[in-house]
Amino acid sequence: MRLFNRIWSRTASYIILLAFTAFFVVPVIWLLFAPFKTDHNLVFQNPFALGSLGNLFHAAHVMFTFEDYALLNWLKNSAIYSFGGIVIALICSIPAGYGLAHTQFIGRRTLLGVTLFVMIMPATALVLPLFLEANAVHAVGTPLAVILPFSFFPFGVYLAYIFYSSSVPKDLLAAARIDGCNEWDVFRRIALPLARPIIALVTFFAFVANWNNFFLPFVMLPNSTNYPLPIGLQDLLSATPAFNPGQGGQVPIYRPELAIATIVAMAPVMIVFLFAQRSLVSGLLAGATKE
Amino acid sequence: MKSVESSEPSTPLVSTDSLSSPLRRKRKKGVAGYAVVSGYFVLLILFGVAPAIYAITLAFTASGGHFTGLTNFIKTGEDFRFLPAFENVGKYLFIWLASLVVIVLGLALMLHSIARRVSAAFRFIFYLPGALAGAASVLVWLFMLDPTVSPWRLFLGIFGFKNLGQTILPGHLPLIFAIIAFWAGAGGWIVVTYGALNNIPNELIEAAQLDGAGAIQTALRIKLPLIKKWIVFMLILAFAAGTQLFVEPQLVGEASLGLISPTWSPNELAYYFAFQDNNFNYAAAISVDLLVIGLLCAAVLVFRTKLFEVE
Amino acid sequence: MAPVSLEKLTKVYPNGFEAVHEFNLEVADGEFMILVGPSGCGKTTAMRMVAGLEEITSGVLRINGEVMNDVSPRDRDIAMVFQNYALYPHMTVGENIGFALKMKHTPKAEIEKKVRETTEILGLTEWIDRKPGQLSGGQRQRVAMGRAIVREPKVFLMDEPLSNLDAKLRVQMRAEVARIQRRLGVATIYVTHDQVEAMTMGDRVAVMRAGLVLQCDKPQTIYDHPLNLFVAGFMGSPSMNLFEARLSEGSTTLFLGTQRIVLPPTVLTAKPSLAQFANRDVVVGIRPESLAVAGTATGERPEDLIFFEGDVDLVEALGSEILVHFSTDALRVEAEGMYSDDAEGLNAGSITQRGEGVARVSPETQVVIGEHVRLQVNPKRLFFFDPTSGLALTE
Structure with a gap:
């Protein structure tokens, strides 16, 4: 009886797990298949029927050349904003995490507390205030209005702080001081080289956050040549007849083309996901764990 | 390391050259600390503190700059779009948080009771859509919800949906946004919850089994109580992020041919005030409302759960 | 002139806790001085004041006659072995041992030579290109020793260097540390809570409790003539x-x-x-x-x-x-x-x-x-x- 129960409950859990696997994976697979078909195929064929390479090339050609290579321009913008933000975030957050963990200065605990608060608060809550601020200093519309707010990444500071306070013992730094290091040497020769794993982690999280960010560039960058990909996607959506048959009849962007744009938008993050799987899981846990 | 000729005379280990003392440097206190945090501090002030303060200032003043007290808050609160926006987000949050508790915990517990290898594969698959957060996930789901092309078209057909306009009727939106949020975000929480479950010492679970607890009893009486604070953590963070809903209603709105209000969520309403009405003071007031909600969530997490390390 | 002299050295923490109270001590040339006491007695704090890792609240610290109270650790010409060894995880054994020389801008060839001599003394030559993570506890302990002795400092400070070793290795290393210290003849301050180490290794022992030195003498004298109940109870097992x-x-x-x-x-x-x-x-x-x-x-x-x-x-x-x-x-x-x-x-x-x-x-x-x-x-x-x-x- 017990054995029967166990087999039954085990089977039930696998059925549930497989059902959710379908829920999570089918949209991704469908998306990857869609560009191989024509819009007409998408409607009238089996959703998982294979398309043809010819369709793919056609859709890709249409999408990439659309509005003078707008998609590539958005891709380039996304890259500039994301990496610009990451570079400054790293330059500031790694030393700050070290400082919060291993140096003494007045206001250290306050800074740590404020960092925690800002980190937990959803970044979106500050978007409109940031816009109002940028507007006051006439910075709206410039790439810096996106890059600089991106570079303020308190979660990275917190990750670096946790790393330094839990994985780098104070005695290690004391040993370096006794061995003849000044404070700058201690950071550069000991603390910084040890930060390699945390640099990867901060880069990953900052990249995903920046790349997918919609609201901030949406309010900061009114000009379509400055759009990053997510805003570009919305632009495509509104300007094309893909979902709105009545709208923008002249624009040749249909669902296969839109699928390509979506794939281009998600591909970089997806690639990073595949490669950084391990460290990202540990980072998700490290983000808030004390144990 | 190269080998040195053995004939070479070796210097005695205690030599005198180290006695020539360099300049004695006095210790400097605190300077190093300020130096390493300075860059971050500037960013924090410019892009964390300053915008918040500026928004608060705007929220309490009129366009001329004079102090108006709570007028902006009252005016925006009385706006006919204000309550519906919060109501919309409230419904969405209810569905999203309930699904987090029930489904995420259920899946994590299931994954925790099967072989580690297999569960790792499931976890990765569940987590994968996280790469499509934001605009991309909404676009994918517009395809999924469009009965003409969706791989789920049979399923949508059961509910009688014939075209996208029927699926994304305004009344369906809270559920749809919850599904999108779940699709892109649940995997991450499953990973976190699974990690928390993994932190429970195996002996504890074995002890429970020896005490006669079955799988379900162990899950309910041992595992869940031990990861309670992680559940609270998950709920508060999801709640805080959920109140900020913007990209989803914005994009679905684009596809709805104007059926969906452009002020569906509070953030959209604030955006509307700023960009359509050019009323930055009203926009700031709603931003401050949302900011306060975010701060309250942070405060609860920081002060009540002790999840975060501040020494 | 004593290599190390402590004159009424006192440490009061900002919260008012007095960790060390008017500590007087002279360590002679080549002397192996042991500070022993239960944890929290102030022995480590006293040593860290000598190292310059803790600020001195009051009193005078002299190394080779020079007042060192406000001199930064790197200018005190001391070497320290830490309880957890504090080896640089990203450097090899050789780089760890040679790091202090590198910071002194010693010529490369000379660093290499001194590192080699040191590893030979400690039997580490085989592991010179390994990173600390690939070493056993005993080997790490030796690297920590090597890092201290390559410096040829005026003073060795050792903070419970053997406490992380298992019982057998501890007995073996106890003798080895004592032997190396005698061989180099460098004044040494050694902190431990283990009264066996205190009895067997040191020339003199200072028994501490609650920030005070209760008795400072040769180990046998302390054993035979304890000055008070605490010392009597603490020494001997x-x-x-x-x-x-x-x-x-x-x-x-x-x-x-x-x-x-x-x-x-x-x-x-x-x-x-x-x-x-x-x-x-x-x-x-x-x-x-x-x-x-x-x-x-x-x-x-x-x-x-x-x-x-x-x-x-x-x-x-x-x-x-x-x-x-x-x-x-x-x-x-x-x-x-x-x-x-x-x-x-x-x-x-x-x-x-x-x-x-x-x-x-x-x-x-x-x-x-x-x-x-x-x-x-x-x-x-x-x-x-x-x-x-x-x-x-x-x-």
């Missing part, structure tokens, strides 16, 4: 048996619980101050090895011995000796910090109800649990302490 007793009129008889023990006149001759405790309470101390089961041949004349009785609670046969745990109805005195880590206040000791004691006897002794035994001790080997001040009666 198993600890000295301490019982509350009462002296009779004229201090000729000792009442140990309900037992009445007549003291030979030689006891009072040796310690005339006992006369002041006539009709008063006194604490009696007996080292476990001074006790034997009555009738055991110890080479002493029976008429020189005194006897008392107890019940055997537990017998631990260690092979070379037997530990007999017994109890009497006399009250047992425990010097604070002897077993536990709490070392608050300066009260001499606390008294517990059960009069338990330990005797370390020869392996031929026949005892069984539950037996009522007579124990013998030479009264010359008794220690007496003032129960209020905790001070030993030395004369």
